[in-house]
Amino acid sequence: MCRTLAAFPTSCLERAKEFKTRLGIFLHKSELGSDTGNVGKFEWGSKHSKEGKNFSEDVLGWKESFDLLLSSKNGVAAFHAFLKTEFSEENLEFWLACEEFKKLRSATKLASRAHRIFEEFICGEAPKEVNIDHETRELTRTNLQAATAACFDAAQRKVRALMEKDSYPRFLKSPAYRDLATQAMAASASPSSGSPAEASHT
Numbered sequence: 001m002c003r004t005l006a007a008f009p010t011s012c013l014e015r016a017k018e019f020k021t022r023l024g025i026f027l028h029k030s031e032l033g034s035d036t037g038n039v040g041k042f043e044w045g046s047k048h049s050k051e052g053k054n055f056s057e058d059v060l061g062w063k064e065s066f067d068l069l070l071s072s073k074n075g076v077a078a079f080h081a082f083l084k085t086e087f088s089e090e091n092l093e094f095w096l097a098c099e100e101f102k103k104l105r106s107a108t109k110l111a112s113r114a115h116r117i118f119e120e121f122i123c124g125e126a127p128k129e130v131n132i133d134h135e136t137r138e139l140t141r142t143n144l145q146a147a148t149a150a151c152f153d154a155a156q157r158k159v160r161a162l163m164e165k166d167s168y169p170r171f172l173k174s175p176a177y178r179d180l181a182t183q184a185m186a187a188s189a190s191p192s193s194g195s196p197a198e199a200s201h202t
Contacts, residue, residue, distance in 0.1 A: 056184035063172050063181065066164040070095075078180070082171045090128035091159050091167070094121040098156040102149045114147040122155060132158045 055074065062069040062078070069075040076092070083089040097117050104110050121130050122140055136154050143151035171177055 056187035059180055059184035060188065062177075066168050069168070078177070079168075079171055082174055082176065083167060086167065086170070088167060090121060090130055091163050093128060094130045094159055095156060095163070097121065098152045101152060104149065107147075110149065111147045114144050114151055117152065118144055130155070130159050131162060 058072050058074060062072065062075045069079055076096070080089055080092050083092055094117070097120075101110070101113055101117060104113060118126075118140065120126055121128050122132070122137055123129075132155050136158055140152060140155045
């Protein structure tokens with residue numbers, strides 16, 4: 001591992017280090033995952049040590065589709081940090097809570113978790129109330145009477161559509177993401193092994 005890193009020119013290492021720092025600044029203002037435990041913090045481990053190559057491809061993929069953003073742990077963390085600046089992080093937290101909820105197999109756990117999610121995100125006095133219409137709210141309330149893994153599907157679809165149509169485009173246009181994407185493009189354009197010319201450039 002150390003020998004592999006040592007083989008890279010200093011300029012590449014510095015670029016990767018700067019790339020990591022910029023994402024750290026992007027996420028620094030948010031205490032991610034402190035409430036739901038579902039939002040993963042930015043991970044920069046050994047699997048990203050190859051000059052951020054894997055991670056830069058990940059970052060650039062976020063603008064390709066909302067699905068790619070939501071399927072990336074780092075993408076979710078960055079999007080959550082952005083939503084916090086707009087005071088709308090409850091939408092993503094609700095979507096993530098629904099994703100975790102659908103993995104439950106115990107009927108007892110489904111029922112208790114369903115009520116907890118409803119009280120946290122759906123009901124009129126919910127501390128993290130999401131923006132859904134009255135019909136969807138009442139449908140979800142009815143579904144709770146016999147909770148299944150699908151009882152939040154309608155509400156989750158509405159919230160996801162709202163994020164994709166409204167928050168996601170603003171996230172892509174935000175200075176923080178655009179700066180990050182620029183760094184990602186630079187990192188992905190770097191050769192994985194430095195040429196003598198690049199090595200002598202430092």
